[in-house]
Amino acid sequence: MGESAAREMFAPRHCTAGPIAPLPGEPPAQAQDWLGSATLLPMLHYRLAQPPEELNVRTYAFVVVTALNAPANRVPCRFKSRVVACMTAILSQMDDRHYATYIETFSGTYDLVDFLMESFLLFKDLIGKHVYPSDWMAMIMVQNRVFLRAINTYADTMNQKFLNNDDFEVQLWNNYFHLAVAFITQESLQLEHFSPTKRNKILAKYGDMRRLIGFAIRDIWYKLGSHKICFIPGMVGPILEMTLIPEEELRRATIPIFFDMITCEHATSGNFHKFENEIILKLDHEVEGGGGDERYMQLLETILLDCAAEKPMLRPQVQHFVALVKGLLIRLLDYRTVMSDDSRNNRMSCTVNLLNFYKDINREGMYIRYLYKLRDLHLEGENYTEAAYTLLLHSRLLKWLDETCSPQFESHGSQTQRQLKETLYDTIIDYFDKGKMWEEAITLCKELAEQYENEIFDYELLSKRLEKQAKFYENIMKILRPKPDYFAVGYYGQGYPPFLRNKVFIHRGKEYERREDFQNQLMSQFPSSVRLNTTTMPGDDIRNSPLQYIQCFTVQPVLEIPPRLKNKPVPDQIINFYKSNYVQRFHYSRPVRKGPVDPNNEFASMWIERTTFTTVYKLPGILRWFEATDMKHTTLSPLENAIETMESTNEKILTMINQYQADWTLPINPLSMLLNGIVDPAVMGGFAKYEKAFFTEEYNQQHPEDRDKLARLKDLIAWQIPLLGGGISLHGKRVTDDLRPFHERMEECFKQLKKKVEKEYGVRELGSECGTPTKIHADRDLPPESPTSWTLQRSSGSMSASTTEEVVVTVGDTNVEVKMRKSKKKKKRSSMIFISEERERTSTLDCKRLSKKQEFRSDTNLSEPNEGNVSLTNANSRSLPAITGLSLTVVGGTEEVDSTRARRDSKSMSVCGTSDRTADRRSKGVINLLFKSKSSKTEDVKSGDPTKDSANHF
Template sequence: FENEIILKLDHEVEGGRGDEQYMQLLEAILMECAGEHPTIATSVENFVNLVKGLLEKLLDYRGVMTDESKDNRMSCTVNLLNFYKDNNREEMYIRYLYKLRDLHLDCDNYTEAAYTLLLHTWLLKWSDEQCASQVMQTGQQHPQTHRQLKETLYETIIGYFDKGKMWEEAISLCKELAEQYEMEVFDYELLSQNLIQQAKFYENIMKILRPKPDYFAVGYYGQGFPSFLRNKVFIYRGKEYERREDFQMQLMSQFPNAEKMNTTSAPGDAVKSAPGQYIQCFTVQPVLDEHPRLKNKPVPDQIINFYKSNHVQRFHYSRPVRRGTVDPENEFASMWIERTSFVTAYKLPGILRWFEVVHMSQTTISPLENAIETMSTVNEKILMMINQYQGDESLPINPLSMLLNGIVDPAVMGGFAKYEKAFFTEEYIRDHPEDQDKLNRLKDLIAWQIPFLGAGIKIHEKRVSENLRPFHDRMEECFKSLKVKVEKEYGVREMPDFDDRRVGRPRSMLRSYRQMSIISLASMNSDCSTPSKTTSESFDLELAPPRTPRAEPEEPISPGSTLPEVKLRRSKKRTKRSSVVFADEKSAAESDLKRLSRKHEFMSDTNLSEHAAVPPKASVLSQMSFASQSMPTIPALTLSVAGMPGLDGASTSPRLSQTFLHLSDGDKKTLKRKKVNQFFKTMLASKSPEEGKQLSDALSTDL
C-alpha cells in the first residue's frame, strides 16, 4: 500500500496536481481516522508523517522545475533522492539519480555527474545475476547482468572523471575493473587497455596543470527563501578560475530581490525572522584531511595539491581582530585571529557542487600563534616554489623574484623583523612565561628560512636574465646580511646538497626533505588552532640512509629433484622463447588451488556471497567467461611430453608457432632428444637402481 501511495503521489504532483492545502487536508483526514481506531493509531501516524514529508519535497521540486536556477532544481532533486533512499524505494531513487545526472551534464559538471552515477553502481554486484527491474538503468530495454551493467557504468563514470580532471578517482575505478579482468573474467585484452588508460591518467596527474578551485560560504537568511534554503549556510565549490566577485554576481542574479550582506559574522534572530531575503558570501579555505598512506612521506606537489582541494569536509575562515593597545608601528603585536570552522554534511566534490554546513565553531588565535602559522606557511611556499622551478625550466622567473625579494629586502615587507620587535623582547618574555615553547618554535622557523632562501637564490641566479642582474645582485647582498644576522641570533641550519640524483634525474626538494611531507604545517593534525607538532617533528632534515642492494641467495637444487620446471625456466632465459616449460601434476593442482583461494577471497570482500563455498576445481573453466578472447590454451607439445607418449609435431597447437623459433629438421630432432633425455634423467634419479636400468634400456632402444 505504501509503495502504491508513494508512486501515485510522485506522478500526480509532478503532473501538476496537489498543493500545500491538499497536503494539510490529507493529513487532517488521516489523523482523524487514526483517532477512531486506537489499535492502528501509531502505524497511521507514521504513515502520515511519511506521506507529508514526501509531499513537502515533491511540492518544492515542482516549484523549482520552471525556475531558471538549475542549482535549486538540483537541491530539490537531492532531497527526493535522500527520501527515497531512506525509505528503500530503489526504483524511484534511481529515477531521480538520472535526473540529477542530466542536470549536471547540462551545466558541464562532469565531476558531479560522475559521483551521481557512482551511486547507481553501489546497488550492483560483480556477479552474473540478472538485474531486477528496479535496479536497471533508466531507459534500458534489454535485460543485463549485474556485471555487464556495472562495467558499462564504470566506463561512463571514468569518462566523466577524465573530463573533470579527477584522474585519481578514475584510476581507483580502473583498478577495480582491472582486478575483475585479471581475476574473474580473465580478459587480458581488456586488462591491457585498462592498464594503458591508467598509465595515461598517472601521466596527466604529473604533467597537466590543474588550477585549485576556490570555496565559498553562502548564507541564506530571511523568511523569503524556500524551506530548503531558509536560514541555512552552504559551502560552494567554485569552477576553474572562478573569482568570488563573479560567483557572487551569478548568485545574486538568481535572487534579484535579495539584499547582499557586507559582514562575515553570523546575523542575529532579527535578520533570520525578517520577511525579506539576505545573502552572505565570502571565501573560505579548505582544510587538508589526514591521509595515512601519505603521512610523513615525500610526496610531489602535483599529488598533494589534489588532496588540498578535494575530498575536503572542513573549511576555515580567518578574520583579524584587534585587542588591547594597538601599536601603530607594529600591528603584529596586537593582531588576533578569530577563526570560524565549517563542517559540511558530505565531502566536496560530490553529487552537488555545494553541501549544507552541519557544524560551526569558533576559536581565537593569539598574535604569537598567528606569527608561527605565517612563518610556517611562508617556508612551505618557498620550498614548493623551488620544487616547481627545479622541475620546469620554462617557468617565468618573476614569481620567484617577487617572493624572495619580499622576504630578504627589509624595504619591501619588513621580513620577520616585526616579529622580533613584538615577541622577542624582555618585556614580552617576562609577561608571558607560558609562551616560551612557542617562542623557541618561532625562532627555529626563522633559522630554517635561511637555507630555504639560499636554495631559492641559487636557482634565481641561474635563471635570471642580464636585464635583471642588478636586481639579483642587490637581493643577494640583502640575503648575505640577513644570513649573518639570523645565524648569529638563532643558530645555523644546514641542508644537504640538492644535486642528489636518482635514476638519472634530480630529486626535488620536496622529495629530499622530510619536513615537506605531504601535510601543510598549518593544517596537518589540527582543527582550528595552531599545529601541535613540535619544531623538530615538523622540520626533520635527516635523510634516510641509502639502501644497499642485497643479493638474493640462490637455493641449490638437488640432483634428485622432481621439479624440471625450475631447471627449464633457467634454460628459457638463455634461449629466449625457444624452450618448453614442463609442469607436473602437483604444481598444476597447487596453481588451481591458489587461483581459487584468491577468487573466493575477492568474492567475500565484495559481498557477492557471504557464505559461499569454494567451488570445486572441476568447475573453474566452466565459470570463465566464454566472451573472453584471451583464455590461455596449453600447447599440445607440452602435454605429450609430460604424458610421456611420443612427440607428434602435427598435434602442436597453432599458438606454438608464436612461441618457438623456426628450426631446421635436424635441430628439431636434436632439441627433442635433449628435452626427452632431460625429462627421463630426473625420473631415473628417483627410481631404484633396477627400475632405473630397465627404464634406461627402454629409452636407449626408443632413441
C-alpha cells in the first residue's frame, strides 16, 4: 500500500479518537499490523499535509483511548505492546510546545481532568503489567524516561490549574501521587538489584530516575498547603513505600514528609493517631515484604527527632512515636531475617516478640494476625500443646455474647462472639487432647458445659461435652505421661541476632528426648557455633566475641503447689503432672570441693553450687521455651546436701512402692536395684559416710548452728527404715524363685541396718491410722536438751470416731513427748487401704497397708540456705514423708512400741473379701501426696520468727 493510501485510510480515523477497528474488507490482524508498522509514524509525521503538532496530538489521543479500551483478556499481548510502543514513540517526539498545544485543545476543566486521570490510570497500569519481556531493558528504560517526562509535564499543568482552593481536585492529586509512587517503586528502577556493570550503564545513559520523581513528589507535597489533610492517612502507605527504597539521598529528601504529616494532623485534631496507626500497619506489610533495613531505622529516628527539636510542643509526642516505630522495626527486621531460616524455633521467637509488641501497644488486629502465624508454626512441628495455648490467647479476647465480631475477626466470617469462641474452644480442646494436657482441656469443657447448661440450655451438647470431659479424667488416671526434661540453653557472642544474643532460655524437651539429641538438633540450627562444655557463666571475652557460642545443660523444674491442692489428698497421677508442668523456676546444682578433701569420705567436703532460673512465663506456654529473666546463685553446705539427698531418696522409695502397688505387672528389677543400693553397705556405703562426716563431736563443736540440721538428718535416716521395710516386704511378694537368694540377703542386710538405726536414732513406725503429724513448737524455740512435742490424730479403731482423747507419751532416751490426739473425722474413701484377708494375716507390716496419702512438704525441694527453710526443720518429724493414713510412733532406743498400737491396728483396717487381683489392685490405689499449705503450717507454729517460717514454703 502506498503513502497516499495510508494517509487516506489512517489519518481520518485518528481524528475520531475511537477504538481501533478493521477497515472494510480487512481482517482485524491487518489493522493491528498497520498500527504497529515501523514506517507508519514517520510517514504520518513528515508526509501528511497537516501540521506535525496537530497530527501528533490526534494520534496520541487515539492511541491512549485504544490502549484504555483494549480488553486485557481478549487483546493479544503482542498487540498491546505495539500500542504501547506507538504511544511511547509519539510521546518521545513531543516537546513542551506539543504538550502545551495538546492541553489547550480541551475546552473545559472537566475534559482536562478526565484526560489527566485517564492518562495516570493508563501509565500506572502499564508500569505494573510489564508489556515487554523483563530482559528488554533498553525498551523498558526508554518507556520509563518518556513516561517520567510526561508525568512531570502533567504535574506542572496540575500546579497551574488545580492547586487553588476553588479548583482543587482531590482525586486527581491522589491519582498522581499513587502513579508517582508506583513509578518510583517499580522493579526495573531498583538499581541495587542489578550487577555493577549493568547498574553503571543504566546510570550513565538514563540516570537514577527514582531521585527525579522522588524530589518532585516532595516539592508537590509541600505546595499542597491546607489540602494536605485530605491525604492523611491515605498517602501514608505510598510515601512510606517510597522512603523504604534503599537510596540515601531519596530517603533524606522524603522522610521529612512524615513529620509534615504529623504536624498537619496535630494542627487539625490535636493528635496524630491516624498517622501513627497507619504507619504501624503499613510498616508491618512493607518490611515483611522486603523493604527497610537498619540504616533506614537510623535515618528515620535521626531525621524525625531533628525535625521535632524545632517544635517544642510536639517533641515529647514525636519522641514517643519514634521509640514506638524503632521498637517495631527492630522486631520486624528480626522476623524478616529468620523467616527464610530453616530454624522454626527462631521464627517462633520472632513471631512471639511481634505479637507481644502489638499486644502492648493495643493493636488487636495485628496481634491476632501473628497469633495465627505462630499457631501454624506449632502445627508444623506437632507442638499441639503450644498451639492450644496460642489459640487460647485469641479466645480470651472474646466474650460469651451474641454480638457480631469486630472487624479484627473478619477472617472468621460473620460469626457472633459466642459462635467464634465456641469454635475456638473446640479446636483448643482437640489440641490439648493431642498434647496430653487433659487438665487444661477439662477446664475449657467445664466452661462450655456452663454455657450449655445455664445460658443456651442445649442439653444434648451438654451431654456430649460431659462425656468428653469424663474421658479426659479417665485418661489422667490411666494413661502414662512421660515427664519431659528441661534444658537451659545460653546463646553467647555477638554473632547471634539480638533476640538471642547473650541470653539464656529454658527449653521444654519432647517426650523421651535426651539431652544429647536435643543438643545435636540445637547445633544443627547454628552450624558455625562453638559448644561450651562448662556450665558456669561465660565471661565478657565470650560475650563480646564476634563468634557464636552455645551452652546447654539439663535443669530440674521446681514444683509449685497449686493452692487448690494444698491440704488435700492427691493421687500420684495428678501430682506428677504438676512436677513438670506449670513450672517457672528451675534448679541446676553443681558439686564443688571446698577445704581439705578426705579421700575416704567425699561427703564431708562436697558443697553444692545451685543456680535458680526463673522464666518470664510458665512452661508449657505459647512456646516450648522462655527466656530466663532472673538467675540466683546459692550454695548448699555438705550437711544441707546430705539432707536434700536423704529427702530425695525417701521420696523415691515411696514413689516406687506406690507404682508397684498400683501395677503388679511392672518388672521387679528397678525396685530390687533401689532397695539393694540402700540397704547393702557394699553398694552405696550406707549411712556410715554421713556418720563419719557429721555425727562427730568435732563437727558439733565447729558448727553449733547446725544442731537442728543434724537432728533433721538423723530423723530422715530413722524414717527411711519403715519405708525400706515396706519396700522389702513388697519385694518379697513379687520376687521370683531365681531371685529369692538375692532377696534373702537383702533382708539380712536390712535387719542389721534396722537394728543399728533404731538403736542410734530411735524407732519410726508406720501404723494404720490416718493421722497427720503436726508440730506444736518449732525446734529453734527449744533449748538444746528440751523434749520435742508432737500432736498426732488418733482414732479408737472406728472410721468415724465420735470421741476425742489426748495421750501423752514420753519416749525413751530422747525424752520425746508425743501427744496422741483423737479427733472427730469424716469418712473418706481414699483414707483407708483395702487388702485381702489373706494378705493381712501374712504380715502386719505389709506395705500394702500403707495409706494412699503422703504429705508433700515444701522442703522436699530444698531452697536456698538464706531462706531459712533448713533451720525450721524438726528433729523428729520435719523429714517424715508424712504418710497420711499411717499413725506415727516414736520409740527411743529399743523400747517397746505403745501397746495401744497393736489394738488400733487390728481395728482400723477394713478387709476386702474379693480374691480378684485386679479389683484388689484398684482398691489399693496410690499413695497420695497431701500438700500442706503455708497457712496451715504457720498456724501450727506457736512461737518463733514468722519471717523465717514463711520462707520455708512455696
